[in-house]
Amino acid sequence: MDTHDVSNAPEYLGYLHAHKQNLKNAKALKGRPEKPQKSKDEILMQFMFRQMVNTKAPADTINIRSSFLPPAYPPCYTPFIKLKKVMIKNMCLETHHRDRYLLVKTVTPADTMTAVMAIIEDEDGSVLMLQLYNQEQELWNAHSMKENTVLVVKEPYVKVMADGDYGIRVDHLSDVWFVPEFDDLVPLSWRKRVTQADEDASYWKMKGSEHFSQGDYRSAILCYSKTLDAHPSPELVVIAQLNRALSFLKSYRFDATLKDVEHVLQVSELSEKGLFRKAQALYQLRRFQDSCETHAILAEKYPINTQAANEYSRASARLVEQGSGKYEFRKMILEAKKRRPPRLDRGTYIGPAGDLLLCEKAFSHAFHDEDASQDLRLLLNVDMDKATIGTQTERIELVAQKLYKNPSLIPDFVDLHHGTYKSADVLEVDGIPVVDTFLVKTIILLNGFGCPLFSRESHIGALKGDDDTAKKVNGQFHSSGVWLMASHINHSCMSNARRSFIGDMMIIRASKDLPPNTEITFWYKSPMSRDPKEFPANLQHWGIRCDCILCQEALSTSSSILSTRNRIWADLRRLFKTSKINLRKIEDKVSTLAGTYSQPASEVPHLTLESPYLSLAAIYASSRKLEKSVEFGLKTLESLGFVIQGG
Numbered sequence: 001m002d003t004h005d006v007s008n009a010p011e012y013l014g015y016l017h018a019h020k021q022n023l024k025n026a027k028a029l030k031g032r033p034e035k036p037q038k039s040k041d042e043i044l045m046q047f048m049f050r051q052m053v054n055t056k057a058p059a060d061t062i063n064i065r066s067s068f069l070p071p072a073y074p075p076c077y078t079p080f081i082k083l084k085k086v087m088i089k090n091m092c093l094e095t096h097h098r099d100r101y102l103l104v105k106t107v108t109p110a111d112t113m114t115a116v117m118a119i120i121e122d123e124d125g126s127v128l129m130l131q132l133y134n135q136e137q138e139l140w141n142a143h144s145m146k147e148n149t150v151l152v153v154k155e156p157y158v159k160v161m162a163d164g165d166y167g168i169r170v171d172h173l174s175d176v177w178f179v180p181e182f183d184d185l186v187p188l189s190w191r192k193r194v195t196q197a198d199e200d201a202s203y204w205k206m207k208g209s210e211h212f213s214q215g216d217y218r219s220a221i222l223c224y225s226k227t228l229d230a231h232p233s234p235e236l237v238v239i240a241q242l243n244r245a246l247s248f249l250k251s252y253r254f255d256a257t258l259k260d261v262e263h264v265l266q267v268s269e270l271s272e273k274g275l276f277r278k279a280q281a282l283y284q285l286r287r288f289q290d291s292c293e294t295h296a297i298l299a300e301k302y303p304i305n306t307q308a309a310n311e312y313s314r315a316s317a318r319l320v321e322q323g324s325g326k327y328e329f330r331k332m333i334l335e336a337k338k339r340r341p342p343r344l345d346r347g348t349y350i351g352p353a354g355d356l357l358l359c360e361k362a363f364s365h366a367f368h369d370e371d372a373s374q375d376l377r378l379l380l381n382v383d384m385d386k387a388t389i390g391t392q393t394e395r396i397e398l399v400a401q402k403l404y405k406n407p408s409l410i411p412d413f414v415d416l417h418h419g420t421y422k423s424a425d426v427l428e429v430d431g432i433p434v435v436d437t438f439l440v441k442t443i444i445l446l447n448g449f450g451c452p453l454f455s456r457e458s459h460i461g462a463l464k465g466d467d468d469t470a471k472k473v474n475g476q477f478h479s480s481g482v483w484l485m486a487s488h489i490n491h492s493c494m495s496n497a498r499r500s501f502i503g504d505m506m507i508i509r510a511s512k513d514l515p516p517n518t519e520i521t522f523w524y525k526s527p528m529s530r531d532p533k534e535f536p537a538n539l540q541h542w543g544i545r546c547d548c549i550l551c552q553e554a555l556s557t558s559s560s561i562l563s564t565r566n567r568i569w570a571d572l573r574r575l576f577k578t579s580k581i582n583l584r585k586i587e588d589k590v591s592t593l594a595g596t597y598s599q600p601a602s603e604v605p606h607l608t609l610e611s612p613y614l615s616l617a618a619i620y621a622s623s624r625k626l627e628k629s630v631e632f633g634l635k636t637l638e639s640l641g642f643v644i645q646g647g
């Protein structure tokens with residue numbers, strides 16, 4: 001809804017066709033043995049050269065980076081113990097090597113474009129490019145993908161890349177496993193030192209703290225887990241669990257934080273750190289009631305903990321918003337103006353309270369700053385024959401990561417509409433969550449919303465005639481998000497509610513009085529900005545036909561009348577743009593346009609007339625012909641279906 005769809009734009013159609021052709025060419029190679037086309041040195045040189053070119057790209061240009069969604073395939077659901085090792089030389093092209101795994105190490109540092117990429121080598125010394133999609137930012141930045149990182153790729157897929165080279169593409173987060181240096185899987189020849197397995201619990205705790213202080217939470221977690229495996233004293237168990245809980249908290253793994261602190265609280269019911277971390281994790285999981293209850297215990301036992309007291313009042317404020325629907329909207333706008341990304345710390349209210357039906361915090365929100373030189377991403381979706389520009393790719397990544405890190409959130413998300421896409425009902429394999437990226441993608445593309453930074457400013461801009469803003473009001477936003485509750489609302493061109501945005505909050509208000517148990521509907525595509533040709537609404541993307549009275553009217557009107565309506569509407573747009581406006585001609589055209597409707601506007605709104613009437617009202621107002629201005633002002637309202645008494 002309201003995302004910037006460029007599927008029919010000639011400048012992007014070429015990309016879509018090229019990708020389809022690549023896929024077709026690649027399919028023809030399916031099953032052929034992977035035979036190296038280049039020597040190891042050539043592959044390494046080429047990778048390093050590309051990396052150098054990328055780093056040297058000028059920072060102030062806005063690039064459009066294209067990402068391409070391959071045909072859907074399921075993640076690996078087979079437990080690791082049942083997978084057999086495969087070597088690169090034995091792999092086939094364009095094939096998912098089901099029930100197999102690849103053990104490799106990186107021989108280059110990672111490069112990042114639309115994926116985290118590196119050259120990998122197996123124990124035979126064969127090399128290939130590896131592309132990891134949807135990985136968390138932490139991996140893109142610093143720590144985890146240095147040279148010599150050991151990885152297991154489950155059920156690997158060798159694809160022919162756009163440039164004709166071969167590479168392994170991984171789309172599901174759980175299909176790649178970062179193997180710690182001290183794991184038994186790592187061959188001796190790949191280890192830096194061999195004695196680590198014998199180190200004691202205090203050693204691992206110390207290593208964990210070292211990694212933690214460097215911000216390398218992934219390694220810190222591994223070391224604290226080693227501490228717990230190395231028969232620590234009861235005191236050390238508590239310390240390691242509290243430290244690991246904090247590392248989980250810092251890496252947004254709130255479910256895991258809760259698990260660790262629950263263990264601590266079983267031993268030491270009133271542990272200050274345990275209670276605090278529990279309250280924080282619950283807050284992040286938006287379980288504000290539970291968070292407040294934990295804070296209450298903390299506040300009673302540790303009244304001088306001011307940091308906890310501050311967080312207690314924050315959690316209480318969310319509970320109030322959630323229960324009352326009272327928000328300081330003005331303050332929220334100011335915050336959204338300043339904060340980057342504009343994510344607001346607010347509760348979700350499910351109404352009604354007056355006309356406020358819903359004020360919802362995004363489950364996930366990806367912001368594109370139109371004022372900063374920030375790259376845009378073109379998402380090519382061959383399955384749906386769609387190309388969109390904006391932040392959909394980021395949104396898929398963000399949601400996949402969020403669910404992977406917090407599987408307790410999976411049920412509510414996968415409950416959203418996903419058409420005919422079928423995914424296995426498996427949440428975990430080997431104790432690790434499994435998130436089907438293609439299910440996430442389908443849900444996002446059917447339930448996501450494009451959104452402005454805040455709707456108020458974008459509407460004012462459009463009213464002032466700012467063309468760029470007008471385009472955006474008409475549904476071409478680059479920022480986007482997914483809101484779980486709002487996603488359950490169906491479309492109608494004759495909707496009874498309107499949505500607006502402040503940062504990552506969606507606000508839905510009733511646009512008319514609604515008797516109890518009325519189904520709420522809003523526009524997936526606004527009828528206001530739509531060309532008369534676009535009735536009935538084209539909602540093919542959602543697989544629906546709108547049966548509102550506007551769409552029905554278009555279906556029951558003869559094609560000759562519809563084409564007359566369309567022609568006059570186009571003429572009027574042109575006439576209003578001329579430097580010397582001919583009002584008589586315009587009024588004549590407007591009255592012919594009105595004649596194309598057989599039903600009164602109170603029954604079927606005459607949407608094509610709204611804009612010409614409003615423009616005439618404005619023109620007459622500016623030339624101080626007030627009676628005429630009022631006449632057209634009233635007609636504007638009437639064209640939308642209002643019945644004016646005494647006008």
Ligand SMILES: C[S@@+](CC[C@H](N)C(=O)[O-])C[C@H]1O[C@@H](n2cnc3c(N)ncnc32)[C@H](O)[C@@H]1O
Pocket residue numbers: 416417446447487488489490491492541542543544545546547
């Ligand atoms: C964002 S979801 C809306 C909520 C969905 N109906 C649900 O139960 O969760 C979009 C999907 O809802 C259905 N839908 C939305 N508007 C509809 C309408 N006017 N008539 C029939 N189905 C509609 C379509 O299947 C569409 O792909």
